[in-house]
Amino acid sequence: MAGAQPAASIELTDNAREAARRTAPHVTIRGLTKRFSDATIYDNFDFDIPRGKLMSVFGPNGCGKSTLINMIAGLFPVDAGEILFDGQPLSQIKFGYVFQNYREAMFPWLRAFDNIAYPLRVMGVPKAERITRVEKIVAGLNVKIDLNLYPYQMSGGQQQLVSIMRALIVEPEILFLDEPFSALDYEMTLFMREQLQRIFVETSTTTVLVSHDLEEAVYLSDRILLLSRHPARAVEFVHYDAPRPRTPGTMSEADFISTKAHCLEIFQREVRKG
Amino acid sequence: MKRLQGLLPFVGVAVLLAVWSLTVWARVVDPVLLPSPIATFRAMWIGMTSGKLGVDFLKTVERTVYSTAIAAVIAIPLGILLGSSEKVYRSVEFLIDFFRSTPASAMFPLFLVLFGVGDRTKISVAAFGAALVILFNVAYGVMNARKTRILAARVMGASRLRVLWDVMLLESLPQTFVGLRNGVSLALVIVVVAEMFIGSTDGLGQRVFEAQQLFDMPDMYAAIFAAGALGYGLNLLFLTIERRFVHWSGK
Ligand SMILES: Nc1ncnc2c1ncn2[C@@H]1O[C@H](COP(=O)(O)OP(=O)(O)OP(=O)(O)O)[C@@H](O)[C@H]1O
Ligand SMILES: [Mg+2]
Numbered sequence: 001m002a003g004a005q006p007a008a009s010i011e012l013t014d015n016a017r018e019a020a021r022r023t024a025p026h027v028t029i030r031g032l033t034k035r036f037s038d039a040t041i042y043d044n045f046d047f048d049i050p051r052g053k054l055m056s057v058f059g060p061n062g063c064g065k066s067t068l069i070n071m072i073a074g075l076f077p078v079d080a081g082e083i084l085f086d087g088q089p090l091s092q093i094k095f096g097y098v099f100q101n102y103r104e105a106m107f108p109w110l111r112a113f114d115n116i117a118y119p120l121r122v123m124g125v126p127k128a129e130r131i132t133r134v135e136k137i138v139a140g141l142n143v144k145i146d147l148n149l150y151p152y153q154m155s156g157g158q159q160q161l162v163s164i165m166r167a168l169i170v171e172p173e174i175l176f177l178d179e180p181f182s183a184l185d186y187e188m189t190l191f192m193r194e195q196l197q198r199i200f201v202e203t204s205t206t207t208v209l210v211s212h213d214l215e216e217a218v219y220l221s222d223r224i225l226l227l228s229r230h231p232a233r234a235v236e237f238v239h240y241d242a243p244r245p246r247t248p249g250t251m252s253e254a255d256f257i258s259t260k261a262h263c264l265e266i267f268q269r270e271v272r273k274g
Numbered sequence: 275m276k277r278l279q280g281l282l283p284f285v286g287v288a289v290l291l292a293v294w295s296l297t298v299w300a301r302v303v304d305p306v307l308l309p310s311p312i313a314t315f316r317a318m319w320i321g322m323t324s325g326k327l328g329v330d331f332l333k334t335v336e337r338t339v340y341s342t343a344i345a346a347v348i349a350i351p352l353g354i355l356l357g358s359s360e361k362v363y364r365s366v367e368f369l370i371d372f373f374r375s376t377p378a379s380a381m382f383p384l385f386l387v388l389f390g391v392g393d394r395t396k397i398s399v400a401a402f403g404a405a406l407v408i409l410f411n412v413a414y415g416v417m418n419a420r421k422t423r424i425l426a427a428r429v430m431g432a433s434r435l436r437v438l439w440d441v442m443l444l445e446s447l448p449q450t451f452v453g454l455r456n457g458v459s460l461a462l463v464i465v466v467v468a469e470m471f472i473g474s475t476d477g478l479g480q481r482v483f484e485a486q487q488l489f490d491m492p493d494m495y496a497a498i499f500a501a502g503a504l505g506y507g508l509n510l511l512f513l514t515i516e517r518r519f520v521h522w523s524g525k
Contacts, residue, residue, distance in 0.1 A: 070425075073429050074429075075425050075429055094431075095429055097425075097429040099425075099426060101422055104420045104421075104422040105422050105425075107444070108522035109444045109447075109520075109521075118427075118430065118440075119430040119431065122427075122430050122431050122432050123431060150521070150522065152522060166430075
């Protein structure tokens with residue numbers, strides 16, 4: 001019986017380690033500095049992105065929201081500082097990225113199907129598997145679009161849906177969405193919000209959403225990062241823990257209204273400062 | 275109404291033929307200088323089917339096609355290479371613009387010294403002119419590839435080479451076709467001029483020149499129209515290929 005003692009304690013520490021891993025930040029940003037020729041966008045910026053949460057970034061125009069996610073995704077170099085994933089500076093991490101301008105982000109020479117499969121092709125996944133995986137994701141999202149069409153033959157919402165599927169097909173560890181719905185009409189935006197929420201509930205992928213719509217940001221998020229004008233500071237990291245799935249009814253609950261009002265107040269104070 | 279609209283392109287042709295016939299009929303111009311449309315088209319028909327015009331036509335087609343093909347084979351890869359790095363392009367931009375602005379006809383004596391009197395000179399001067407036009411367009415097409423599309427490919431893990439191949443190359447295709455169409459037009463101009471003056475025994479340029487020397491006006495007009503039809507046809511050919519393969523162009 002004495003022999004069981006050490007084994008149990010190892011198991012415990014494994015559990016503890018697992019729990020620590022689950023609650024540790026997914027992305028750690030330390031001392032981040034970024035300048036463009038005429039402006040300092042980030043000056044010694046620190047921030048942690050929590051794992052498995054949907055986080056929104058909200059801030060005035062030109063404060064550096066897109067620059068931030070581009071640096072995390074490795075698309076822009078940083079001038080100083082470090083960005084760590086699970087404490088490691090590795091670059092082999094799989095990102096999903098949805099751009100605001102779907103027209104310029106889709107490949108017009110590929111049919112929608114091949115657009116979605118493109119990241120798999122880059123990864124060297126064989127054709128048969130590419131087809132099954134695209135079919136799986138399309139079925140999972142219950143998408144009813146003719147994927148034999150070229151992007152320019154589709155509506156804006158359909159194109160953005162294709163571009164979201166393209167981001168999800170690699171089962172990314174982190175999903176970035178830079179104002180993904182701002183070029184869509186209102187009805188399509190509402191539909192796409194529900195799609196995004198469903199994807200998040202199903203996969204719990206760490207998600208960073210840049211949004212210009214405070215209502216949307218609060219409605220979809222667990223956390224809202226409020227940025228100041230550049231050089232950007234994290235003014236506040238607001239928590240909103242309403243249970244999912246949230247419905248349009250959520251938006252009339254007191255908790256939602258007060259969170260939104262709080263964010264708006266901070267935002268207005270920050271904008272007036274600048 | 276729809277059906278009438280389809281006829282619009284022919285209105286100009288009909289007006290031209292009417293004015294031409296009228297001019298001949300009223301003897302405004304010396305009939306030796308301006309034959310009737312019927313005489314001209316008869317000369318064209320006979321020349322193309324059984325006379326020397328058909329042979330000359332094919333000879334000019336051959337030279338133009340060769341020079342454009344040589345130009346494309348050299349200029350397209352080079353343009354992609356230069357365009358993929360803005361710094362590299364900027365460093366040779368002046369040279370390209372300078373030689374693009376140099377009339378290719380000014381190069382004839384040089385190429386004559388290099389290649390002698392023959393097809394090689396004509397084809398190489400035409401290829402030289404066309405190559406610069408194609409090069410310039412391809413390089414710009416690659417340089418102006420949409421930033422977002424390149425970022426999208428990179429975030430999906432595409433290597434630099436893959437981005438060049440999968441994105442920039444395809445992005446540059448519409449502009450490449452603009453270059454090819456301009457290039458083939460320029461090549462035709464240069465070939466025809468060369469056929470006129472560089473000791474030629476065949477080709478449309480030579481045909482026009484010889485007919486003029488012999489004062490055979492119907493033949494001369496016939497050869498001019500043949501050259502026009504050739505230029506138009508080549509342009510149309512490239513447009514058709516473009517529509518077929520670059521279906522996203524302009525969308
Ligand atoms: N490549 C660049 N060169 C120079 N300046 C840049 C570049 N990219 C962005 N900037 C500047 O950096 C600042 C932050 O840009 P960024 O696109 O990150 O802002 P944003 O918060 O996403 O703005 P928006 O809400 O308008 O999308 C802006 O002032 C912008 O002008
Ligand atoms: Mg932005």
